[in-house]
Amino acid sequence: MASNAIIYPDVLDPIESASREYLDRHQEASLAVMCEYAVANAPLIRKVWADAGVKPGDIKSVADFREKAPFLTKDDIRAYRDAHNDPTGGMSVDSPGQTVSVGTTSGTTGDPTPVPNWRRTPAEETYARDHWHIGVRPGDHVCHMLFTFRGGHRRRSLSELGIAEICFSISPFEIPRIVDASKRFRPTSMSIFPNPLINAFEQYFEKTGEDPVDVFKSYKGAIFGGEPLGDRQKALTRSWGLELFETTSLGDVAGACECREHNGFHAYEDIAFIEAVDPITAEPVADGDIGELVVTSLVDRLSPLVRYRTGDLVSIDRSPCGCGRTHARFKLLGRATDQILVKGRSILPREIMGLVEKHDETRANLFQIIRADREMDELKLRIGYDVTRLKDSEDALKLRLYERISVAIEVPLVLELVDEQELLKLGPPHKIPRVTKT
Numbered sequence: 001m002a003s004n005a006i007i008y009p010d011v012l013d014p015i016e017s018a019s020r021e022y023l024d025r026h027q028e029a030s031l032a033v034m035c036e037y038a039v040a041n042a043p044l045i046r047k048v049w050a051d052a053g054v055k056p057g058d059i060k061s062v063a064d065f066r067e068k069a070p071f072l073t074k075d076d077i078r079a080y081r082d083a084h085n086d087p088t089g090g091m092s093v094d095s096p097g098q099t100v101s102v103g104t105t106s107g108t109t110g111d112p113t114p115v116p117n118w119r120r121t122p123a124e125e126t127y128a129r130d131h132w133h134i135g136v137r138p139g140d141h142v143c144h145m146l147f148t149f150r151g152g153h154r155r156r157s158l159s160e161l162g163i164a165e166i167c168f169s170i171s172p173f174e175i176p177r178i179v180d181a182s183k184r185f186r187p188t189s190m191s192i193f194p195n196p197l198i199n200a201f202e203q204y205f206e207k208t209g210e211d212p213v214d215v216f217k218s219y220k221g222a223i224f225g226g227e228p229l230g231d232r233q234k235a236l237t238r239s240w241g242l243e244l245f246e247t248t249s250l251g252d253v254a255g256a257c258e259c260r261e262h263n264g265f266h267a268y269e270d271i272a273f274i275e276a277v278d279p280i281t282a283e284p285v286a287d288g289d290i291g292e293l294v295v296t297s298l299v300d301r302l303s304p305l306v307r308y309r310t311g312d313l314v315s316i317d318r319s320p321c322g323c324g325r326t327h328a329r330f331k332l333l334g335r336a337t338d339q340i341l342v343k344g345r346s347i348l349p350r351e352i353m354g355l356v357e358k359h360d361e362t363r364a365n366l367f368q369i370i371r372a373d374r375e376m377d378e379l380k381l382r383i384g385y386d387v388t389r390l391k392d393s394e395d396a397l398k399l400r401l402y403e404r405i406s407v408a409i410e411v412p413l414v415l416e417l418v419d420e421q422e423l424l425k426l427g428p429p430h431k432i433p434r435v436t437k438t
Helices: 019-041 042-051 063-066 076-082 123-134 172-185 195-208 231-239 349-356 394-409 420-424
Strands: 101-104 114-117 141-146 165-168 189-191 220-224 244-250 254-257 272-277 291-297 306-318 328-337 340-342 345-347 365-368 378-385 413-419
Touching: 019 042, 019 063, 019 272, 019 291, 042 076, 076 378, 114 340, 114 345, 123 189, 123 220, 123 254, 141 172, 172 195, 195 328, 244 413, 272 306, 328 349, 349 365, 349 394, 378 394, 378 420, 394 413
Parallel strands: 141 165, 141 189, 189 220, 220 244, 378 413
Antiparallel strands: 101 114, 244 254, 272 291, 291 306, 306 328, 340 345, 365 378
16 A cells, blocks of 8 residues: 655755765855855945955956955954944845844854844754754754754744754753653754753753653754863763764854764855865965864855854865765864963863863863963963862862863963852853953
């Protein structure tokens, strides 16, 4: 007897497995069109290109683009916003009815940057692809944690696929509701699942005796975001039967997420053109070398970011991935502005995270690097600890942390311990400023 059920394929969209030759041709053509469009329609892009003495007609190839196209920074957008009283920062084209909202970046590394949104953004496309890769299909449920209340008003892609979202705020107070929804609706995935929520779930399971394996048994994966994923969180969530897929921003152009190979963030190259440049000289660096990520939107007609310097330090790999995708992926090493040199040794917050989380009292991984200057004679750390989990004295914990970190980092070290609740007051619930002057 024939079935009328609709079969949804598990294969990738053909563009995700296109040949490198095809992707290169596609990007070259798209760059020329986007440059013409952005200069004609986005006030800030027009100004930046005019100041650089470059015209869209000068861009006839990828080589021309790399050589001639001027860079754009967050500071450019903020300055234009303030000078022209333009909430979109000069990045929303003059197209009445297209801008349905203006969101912002998180503001963790500075003043939040305006991000105009239209009815279906490029980030929506990448969001849908990422969930599809995890295994979400029409008729499924997804738990969506509102990422500091940014984005929940415009998550259209999953609903258009016939997927129901159950929305929560990122708050420990929501955990009983999330557990109830997980057992009642048996969602297929979750997004976003950050460090603080993982730690709060751990405390909830310890206090209530609820079985995490049963709570998460329907999940094919959860998208983790906000900060780098530590080894402790990986092991903890694996013990719950939950696979995490780390995600990050692709320079405010779109999103980028791990696949099941967990070997880097996939940058969808039909949506964005990515480069890596030396953060000081802005000269191109080769794939595999460390450089600052630069992103150009190939599809966004509302906010056409062109040669946008993200401030993220990455290494890019354009070889085919084991998941079947041919698009580039990159490994995120940290923010260029977060780098500190101590006695000539380069240190980034990601390196400290793997050391702080190993102690039970500091398992929440809450710490700050105190950096008065980019180059310093000693590493100064402020570390938050859970006073209720203190095994011995504060001085004993400080000594244990000092011994572990100093041996691994091998630079002069100064530690300050504070109640972790004090650090949580410094930022949104998914992350705190990791580098501060005081």
